[in-house]
Amino acid sequence: MHLLGLAAWLLFVLAFIPAVRSRLGARLLGGIAQQHRIHHWLGLSAGFVVLIHVVFELVSEPDSAFAFDDPYLTSGWIALFVLLIGLGFSFTKSLAHRKWVLIHWSLLIALLAAFLHGQAYLHQENLDRLVFYAAVLIATVSIALIFGLRLFEQKWIIVDIRERSPALYEIGLKATGKAGRGFKAGSIVFAQFGRGFSRAWHPFSIASCENNPVMRLLIKSVGTDTSHLLDLRQGSLLSILGPFAEFGVSPEEDQVWIAGGVGIAPFLGMTRCLDFRNSGAIRLVHYQAVEEPDLAREFAAFQLRHSQFLWKTRVTQQADFSEVREWTKERSGFKFLVCGPPAFMRSARKFLIRAGTPSSNIHTEEFSPW
């Protein structure tokens, strides 16, 4: 049935819209993590409908299904093959991040092959043509934006680099252009480190308050680029894209912040805002594999200065969230903001749901590359 092919094409194209990193898109879709989630679900749905389309064609026209002398049929098989490889590696997470990025870019080949296949087998009814070519327009604009918006990078000058512990660095930055001051605490920027580093764009949370003229990133040393941040020099330039909205919860609301490891970064920024504005009751629990005494001193000082701020930290390999339980019971009005690596996020969400927290009160910022 040709409608299956058309639906698969449309879903595949729609997956490219949330792949565009635009500030407006992130705001409209509820944050960049939510935007990525929508991208994943559209990609997965496209793969699913493509498979049904292929099975249907194999059953209904088995004799011509493998006519590889037809370039347009072959391009359909190429699209299927590349799409399934891309989806497979994304959802099994079985590839190192940088290799996965290359595979993911190859989905552009799948898109082109699907276009060639689709326009050759397109039914000539007006509605089919309208949907198909509207999708071509959406794909073209989305891809142009994916590449084009990268040109809107801003240069920020490094004002200081602090080693907060052997594997944790804090970089202070000042805007050189019209941005003028730091971005909202907890929002996301993509940074490219410049000479001596790879050309990859890395997502980081803003770990400072927007009222502060120096914007700060708290970065854990984990890999190719973040393992030699001390090579950066005071006065050198960093390229920044963003900021992208996250955590759309008003500071006036009572909230519990749950951080895993370097997932403390956005909460550090939001805590630093306590010196500048009023807030509801804040409860922060930080689960970490190793102690961070320098960070602990800073949070303890905030706790002394601001009575509405209560902070706890626990060194553990496996958070059981027992420290959070009392606040899930205390009153239902608390918003829960969770940030950390994917496994931590999954167990935090499971815990909160089991403790009776409505999903609408759980807000997440996941440090997942997929």
Ligand SMILES: Cc1cc2nc3c(=O)[nH]c(=O)nc-3n(C[C@H](O)[C@H](O)[C@H](O)COP(=O)(O)OP(=O)(O)OC[C@H]3O[C@@H](n4cnc5c(N)ncnc54)[C@H](O)[C@@H]3O)c2cc1C
């Ligand atoms: C929304 C978001 C916010 C983040 N905020 C912070 C933050 O405030 N501080 C911080 O230290 N880290 C943060 N991260 C993770 C950070 O982006 C990666 O640790 C960093 O990009 C690794 O770069 P690398 O070249 O050193 O690592 P690589 O050598 O490329 O990879 C090393 C490890 O880092 C992981 N990684 C690589 N790229 C990414 C990526 N784009 N996103 C997530 N993990 C990645 C890989 O899976 C791998 O396990 C955030 C990630 C996301 C998605």
